Amino acid sequence: MNFRLTAALGIVGLVLVATLLLLTFFSPEDSPSSEGSLFPQLAGVKPEDIDTVEIERENQSPIIFRRTGPQRWIMEWEARDASGQKVPLKAAADALTVNDIVRELLRAKPIQHPELTSNPALHGLQPAGLTVTLRSGDTSARIDIGDVTSGGRAVAFVMIPDKKRPLAINRSVIDPLLSNTQKSGKAADLAKSEGDFRNKNIFPVESFRAEEESQKLELSLVNQQKLFVLEKTSGGWQFQLPKDWGMADVQGDPQSAPGTFTGVRPLLNALTSLRASSKSDFVELPTAEQLKQYGLQNDDPELIQVRLTTKDKETATVFIGKPDTPEPKGDKKEVPLPTGDEKRWVRVEGQPGIIRVGGANLKGLIPLIQNPDPLRDRNLLTVDRARIDGLDLxxxxxxxxxxxxxxxxxxxxxxxxxxxxxxxxxxxxxxxxxxxxxxxxxxxxxxxxxxxxxxxxxxxxxxxxxxxxxxxxxxxxxxxxxxxxxxxKIGKKEGDAVYVRRILPDGxxxxxxxxxxxxxxxxxxxxxxxxxxxxxxxxxxLDPNLKTFGSDAVVKLTVSGSVQYELTRSEKPDSGTNKYRWTFAAPDNRKGQSADSETVEEMLRLLGTTQSVSRYINETPTEEQLKEYGLAPNPQLKVVVHLQSGEDKERTYEFGKATADPGYVFARQAGKAIVFTLPKLVMDRFLTSDLRDKSLLQFDATQVVSVQLKGWGKAGFLTELHFTKNKDGAWAAQTPPTPAGYMLDPSKLQAFLDLLSKTKVKAFLDGTSKPEYGLENDKEYLIITLKFTDGTERVLKLGAAADGGAALYAWTSLGGGQFLTLDASPFKPYKDSPGSLAR
Incomplete structure (x- = not known):
């Protein structure tokens, strides 16, 4: 019990000692806090207000960044030459990296950390080894950076002049200063060097906007007196040198070989894609031997000079030397270049040293400077096609x-x-x-x-x-x-070429x-x-397309000229076939007769879907010319199509004589003078189509009340079968004349009626009956008589075989009596035997 009391008192004592130590090391104003900026003196200062950033590194030259524009920084530092002398250097800095440093430091706040002590030496801060100073005008703030940790709660230990003890901040705040953001250790050992901070781009415009942002481009082989100059004008890129070369092609040939240039945009994109990939690409103080090795001596015969001027009048002059061909060294990690690209050495006017760059294939650059003809504008029209609103020929x-x-x-x-x-x-x-x-x-x-x-x-x-x-x-x-x-102006033809002169609006x-x-x-x-x-x-x-129409939209068809007839369509489809019926309205001798709906529909479909004329002949024909075309004083055939609705409900087509090509005829549409040609087939359909109704025999089988058949005389005598339907709808044989004992199969009789009700005429036969029809031969014929509920009667007489047995000659009482042929096979069993309807 006494032991436990002693232990408890010991623990309390330790807590009191620790509390006293904390009070000793931390004054109220120095106590760690997770709130408040590191730099109260820069309160209200925005990142864009910072004009200078100074980085001091242990045993190395300080680096000073000075803002030259909203997104532009230059950097200054010293390097030692071969003799050990310090040489001041100045170059364009990577603006993104410098802006990141400024932004992160301005918004940094101290945080709590369990390993934080009041001893600077324990946190790599005595001395710090890495110091950053931000300046905005006369106001400045400084931060010393010591050790950094890695992992999930990575921090950096820092000190600022107005604090007496170390602070912890999130490591991400100083990551823009470090070349390795994964390792832990002393910040000075992980810090970036001068090459890391340099702007990796060679030209002041990004490649994806190079053509839009550039104003002038000069390329020369300075020691071969080869030069061409391009300048952007209101009309596009134009050659200033050579003189009188006119415009340059902006887009170039998309099929050109890699490394060759046929357009201003691909050329500018290639040049402005040149960039360094790592700090090892910068040689700050090259020797004369290196300049010679890399083709960057002033007297090198293949030294290329590129002078690019932006639309903001900023000019960059770059000298391009030889390709880089050394073996890879050590563990240097280079950013891989796209296939076909190469690395070259360049020298940028106003920038120190030389730079190894990649990002573009420049093998075709020297041939292009020697002969810039591939860049000439080979486009006949450079105006945007969408802007063209008129053509005069x-x-x-x-x-x-x-x-x-x-x-x-x-x-x-x-x-x-x-x-x-x-x-x-x-x-x-x-x-x-x-x-x-x-x-x-x-x-x-x-x-x-x-x-x-x-x-x-x-x-x-x-x-x-x-x-x-x-x-x-x-x-x-x-x-x-x-x-x-x-x-x-399309001029003289010479060989397989034609001379063309282009005169621009400026003359x-x-x-x-x-x-x-x-x-x-x-x-x-x-x-x-x-x-x-x-x-x-x-x-x-002229538009060769004729106005089309659907055959189902036509309600009347009038044809005059070489043939004369008029057809009208029923208001509603037939209940049995669900198709419209066409009926003759003229001539008088056919008035009221039905026309073959399928033939009429096919004629209308052909005319309604004839979408284009074969060719136009005459836009303003004279009366004499119309006579020559067979269209005056009256056309040889006139077709008027009456539509059910629409603005132009009446479409009139006039057909004339055949053209020199007999497969075509002259034609025109009423209301329009112009004469054109159409296939003669269209005219012939309205001239020669047999419009007699091939569905003439069709009927509603449910309305039949009596069936009489007579024939089968090949047996040496004629047989008659009579069947009637009683009031209950049942079929029964009527004896006599039906032979006694004939057992009718009602289902077979119904099948026979269904066949008759759907039978279509195969062909109509003109003239009178002929012996070969077999319609008067009692050994050949089969006479079928049907009676209907309305008291009407129709007769169909089947005769001898036609078309080699594929058809039957026939006659019907309908339409005043007509000779015709029918498909033979469906009727064969009924024509062969009277037993075809028996059980």
């Missing part, structure tokens, strides 16, 4: 893009107030050709003779954003003030040679004829 074509959404219309004579729909495929093909990339083959000297007299094949005016919109759909858009076109002109046949990417690399594709007339560009 010397063939009399006036095209304007109008409406919402915009579409191309044909304006001008001979119908100036009626804009015409265009052949969209032909117009788009013209635009595809004019906008085809890198179509220019070469750049000959200007020669007016190539475009004089008969040598000039075509002239095209291309208008871009040149017209004001109008609410009048029939009015041609008005030309804006001061609007000027790009003029293209500047240039001559080109284009291939006679152009591989059109929009057409799957199909070869198209340059002149034939562009040299279009109004007739070539």
């Amino acid at each position: 010397s063939t009399g074509v006036i095209l304007r893009r109008v409406g919402t959404p915009p579409e191309w219309k044909l304006f001008g004579p001979p119908t100036p107030m009626e804009p015409q729909a265009v052949n969209t495929t032909a117009v788009q093909r013209m635009l595809d050709l004019l906008g085809e990339r890198r179509i220019i083959r070469s750049f000959p000297s200007p020669n007016d003779a190539h475009f004089a007299g008969p040598a000039l094949q075509l002239e095209i005016k291309v208008w871009a954003d040149a017209f004001t919109s109008t609410s009048d759909a029939k009015a041609e858009p008005k030309l804006k003030d001061n609007a000027k076109p790009i003029i293209l 500047s002109s240039a001559d080109y040679l284009l291939p006679e046949k152009v591989k059109l990417a929009a057409a799957g690399d199909t070869l198209v004829d340059l002149v034939a594709t562009l040299q279009k007339t109004r007739l070539d560009l």
